[in-house]
Amino acid sequence: MNEKIRRAIGDHGRLGVDVATLADDADLYQAGMTSHASVNVMLALEDAFDIEFPDRMLTRTVFESVASIRAALTELQPSLAA
Amino acid sequence: MTVLVEREQELLAAVRTIGREVAAVHADAVDRESRFPAETIAALREQRLLSCATPVELGGDGVSFETLAQCCLELGRHCAASAMVFAMHQIQLLSILRHYQPGSWFEQYLREQAEEQRLIASVTSEVGTGGDMGRSIAAVVDVDADTVRFEKQAPTVSYGRYADDLLTTLRRSETAEPGDQVMALTSQQQTELEQTGTWDVLGMRGTCSPGCIVRATFPRSQVMATTSFSRVASESMVPISHILWSHLWLGIAEDAFGRARAFVRASAKRSPGQPIPAALRLSHVMSELSMLRAEVESARASFVSASAQPGREELSTMAAALRFNNLKIAASEHAADICRGALDVCGIVGFKNDTPFSVGRHLRDSMSAALMIANDRIHNTNAGLLLIAKEI
Numbered sequence: 001m002n003e004k005i006r007r008a009i010g011d012h013g014r015l016g017v018d019v020a021t022l023a024d025d026a027d028l029y030q031a032g033m034t035s036h037a038s039v040n041v042m043l044a045l046e047d048a049f050d051i052e053f054p055d056r057m058l059t060r061t062v063f064e065s066v067a068s069i070r071a072a073l074t075e076l077q078p079s080l081a082a
Numbered sequence: 083m084t085v086l087v088e089r090e091q092e093l094l095a096a097v098r099t100i101g102r103e104v105a106a107v108h109a110d111a112v113d114r115e116s117r118f119p120a121e122t123i124a125a126l127r128e129q130r131l132l133s134c135a136t137p138v139e140l141g142g143d144g145v146s147f148e149t150l151a152q153c154c155l156e157l158g159r160h161c162a163a164s165a166m167v168f169a170m171h172q173i174q175l176l177s178i179l180r181h182y183q184p185g186s187w188f189e190q191y192l193r194e195q196a197e198e199q200r201l202i203a204s205v206t207s208e209v210g211t212g213g214d215m216g217r218s219i220a221a222v223v224d225v226d227a228d229t230v231r232f233e234k235q236a237p238t239v240s241y242g243r244y245a246d247d248l249l250t251t252l253r254r255s256e257t258a259e260p261g262d263q264v265m266a267l268t269s270q271q272q273t274e275l276e277q278t279g280t281w282d283v284l285g286m287r288g289t290c291s292p293g294c295i296v297r298a299t300f301p302r303s304q305v306m307a308t309t310s311f312s313r314v315a316s317e318s319m320v321p322i323s324h325i326l327w328s329h330l331w332l333g334i335a336e337d338a339f340g341r342a343r344a345f346v347r348a349s350a351k352r353s354p355g356q357p358i359p360a361a362l363r364l365s366h367v368m369s370e371l372s373m374l375r376a377e378v379e380s381a382r383a384s385f386v387s388a389s390a391q392p393g394r395e396e397l398s399t400m401a402a403a404l405r406f407n408n409l410k411i412a413a414s415e416h417a418a419d420i421c422r423g424a425l426d427v428c429g430i431v432g433f434k435n436d437t438p439f440s441v442g443r444h445l446r447d448s449m450s451a452a453l454m455i456a457n458d459r460i461h462n463t464n465a466g467l468l469l470i471a472k473e474i
Contacts, residue, residue, distance in 0.1 A: 016259050029312060032259035035216065042470045055473045059398040060312060
């Protein structure tokens with residue numbers, strides 16, 4: 001699951017650094033992800049996991065790290081955690 | 083509670099009086115000479131209105147956001163530049179109030195601000211960022227362990243020369259990404275403003291907003307490092323700006339409408355019983371005015387209810403960003419349309435600058451609304467958000 005999340009970030013997050021060098025809890029916005037890029041990350045995640053983020057999850061906090069994204073995806077689809 | 087409500091009514095009455103007796107009296111001179119509305123700001127200071135929304139325990143009057151917004155509207159009726167200076171000051175102050183860490187330097191600053199009625203200006207835009215407030219080039223630079231400095235090229239700094247303090251957005255450090263921003267508050271004594279441009283503009287001439295290179299050296303404690311600016315922006319600075327600006331634009335539109343109505347009434351009195359073509363136009367302008375009012379009031383109500391929730395989570399959602407972005411676009415366009423409509427009603431006496439029905443200043447001031455954070459830029463942001471947001 002982390003791999004798929006990291007791929008979406010790597011492909012669309014336009015970070016200033018390689019996503020592989022970031023810890024799961026590293027702040028993606030501090031790593032250079034703009035709000036515009038974060039929208040594309042969200043779209044890629046919806047596609048990769050075949051889910052839809054409800055509006056309440058479309059906040060900066062939810063998408064600020066690999067770990068927070070994983071938590072949101074697990075909440076949406078508990079089977080993903082397995 | 084009752085005492086507080088009475089105090090709110092008292093302050094609102096004071097703002098109305100200042101609007102009528104001070105702002106209105108000097109509005110034409112402020113506009114013509116493109117000068118700072120010093121008389122209005124002095125009167126607001128005297129009534130301690132520069133800290134009216136600060137909680138009582140920090141030395142303010144703790145008025146509600148609704149009352150504060152109403153103050154912007156009241157001033158907007160009489161002098162748009164005065165209203166804009168007041169609104170911008172309150173936007174900076176609320177951005178600090180809603181995000182400071184208790185016990186930090188900012189808490190002491192808030193007390194001093196109320197005590198001395200200090201006026202705060204902002205340095206948020208920057209040359210080279212394409213108008214995107216969410217990115218900075220200038221950074222907090224270490225001087226020594228306790229001291230930092232910055233140099234920022236700002237395309238506009240509203241009333242910078244007249245403010246006691248400046249709130250500046252910066253990259254967190256020299257190595258930080260453009261979007262990793264913090265706010266710093268510096269006093270006029272710590273800050274040097276090198277004016278790089280002029281301010282001879284179509285409207286909002288009294289805001290005195292030329293370009294500047296801003297340089298400051300100051301203690302590190304004056305950087306709000308614990309809260310990222312992106313959070314301050316989405317939860318406070320952006321929605322509050324759009325709401326307070328919209329209120330003052332509504333004030334401009336209401337006064338333009340009031341002048342058009344006075345013109346129609348005067349025409350009706352001159353020729354009783356005769357059809358008045360301008361009355362029909364006035365009715366159309368009124369429809370637009372009520373739509374503007376509804377938009378402004380409902381956005382204010384949703385901001386107040388979202389702010390009351392723990393953690394203010396709702397304000398960080400895309401739906402909220404879209405909501406307040408749409409308010410800004412709609413209010414800025416409607417206000418200018420209403421002023422234009424008032425001119426159509428009044429005709430040549432509205433076009434002339436020296437009649438009781440003059441609406442030229444209203445029209446020119448309202449035209450700044452679409453440019454303050456350009457509407458096209460906001461549409462662009464919305465277009466991106468719409469790709470993912472569901473409820474709008």
